Amino acid sequence: MTLDDLRVFVAVCRAGSLSAVARDLDCTQSAVSQHVKRLERETGISLVERHPRGVVPTQAGRLLQAAAADGIAGLDLALRRLSDLVRGDAGSVRVTTGATSVRHFMSEAVVAFRRRFPQASLEFQTETSSRSCFDALASHDLDLAWITIGGTVRGIEQRPVMDLPWVLAVRSDDPLASRSRIEPEDLASIRHIRLPENSTSRAHLDDAFAALGVRVTSDTGVADWDTAILLAELGLGHAVVPALPGWRGPGHRGLRFVPVPALPPLSTGWAVRRWDALAPLARAFADSVVESCARLT
Missing domain, CATH: 3.40.190.10 (Periplasmic binding protein-like II)
Incomplete structure (x- = not known):
């Protein structure tokens, strides 16, 4: 059992694919498989289950993955610390x-x-x-x-x-732009520009909407806050976003940020x-x- 065996095994468990790890490491799929098989021989137990669409760790594999990942992270950190001690401010x-x-x-x-x-x-x-x-x-x-x-x-x-309060980004000519604040009932009428489903901020916002009993409609999705704000400025919808420091100032005359105080800060x-x-x-x-x-x- 070598450190390379453990590194490859952890990578396979995370990726769920031998071929994906092989591409990342610029080697053959067979070479990746050999690392896993060597660990299975030495431990005497199956560590991954092979399926048509990839691999998943067994119960034993998950135990080894967790321990190996912690050990590798600690070792990498120690090596970085040693390198930085040698290099100092460089x-x-x-x-x-x-x-x-x-x-x-x-x-x-x-x-x-x-x-x-x-x-x-x-x-x-x-x-x-x-x-x-x-x-x-x-x-x-x-x-x-x-x-x-x-x-x-x-x-x-x-x-x-930082705790970031939520705001509604709207065009300056939008009826909601003149408000001093947005209430939960106002959100039911917006054309919501939604954030990605896998983002933590989207999960926070969805939970807050659910707690307030708010249901929003959406026909536009984006990958990040900046794009949501830009689309709101173009009049393609309304963006409920955190009050980002980089968007403060007079640079966007056609855009308004209206506070939504009922939403808990991010x-x-x-x-x-x-x-x-x-x-x-x-x-x-x-x-x-x-x-x-x-x-x-």
């Missing part, structure tokens, strides 16, 4: 987040961090949802994930940074594997973002 910080989060929450912090640590490497990996950010953080050599706070994720620590912030094991450079960047966000509130 180390690296790797962040995973949504496509628009850097502009909304981190632009000032990125500039400040670069001035403070000019030799450091700052890398961003884009994901489409908080769930995929969690998965990337657990399975890749990453330091930080900027996510929508929600639920308990095994092996991940979350720290809220919490966003950092996720890491272990705060006490975070590399000094990564902690410095995380703290810089927290300080920057505090000035935006």
Whole structure:
């Protein structure tokens, strides 16, 4: 049993496909299968079930996957810490987040961090949802994930940074644009621009609508908040979105953001594997973002 065997096995369990892992690793499907078979021979038990559309871990496989994933994440983290100790201020910080989060929450912090640590490497990996950010953080050599706070994720620590109130984005000539606030009963008449079903913010919003007894109609869907706001500005519907710092200011004269105070705020912030094991450079960047966000509130 080797570390490579365990890495490949964990990747197979996450992907549910031998061929997908083979493509990612630029090797043959047979080579991937050999890693799994070697583990099965050494453990004496079947670890995956093979189906026409892929593979799923058995009960024994899930036990090994959980233990191996934790061990690999801890080892990768330790190796990164050792590397950063050697490199000092010339180390690296790797962040995973949504496509628009850097502009909304981190632009000032990125500039400040670069001035403070000019030799450091700052890398961003884009994901489409908080769930995929969690998965990337657990399975890749990453330091930080900027996510929508929600639920308990095994092996991940979350720290809220900002609470974002919800607003209704509408064209300035829309009848609702003149309101000082939007009430729950007003939402029943909007043409809702819906967020992706797999997003945490969509789940929060759906739960809030259900708690208020609100049913909205929708004929338009988008992948992110920015696109929803732009479509609202074009008059294609109404977007219920968090009050994003990057959209404040006079740059969009044809757009109005009307508060929806009945909806509970959306919490966003950092996720890491272990705060006490975070590399000094990564902690410095995380703290810089927290300080920057505090000035935006």
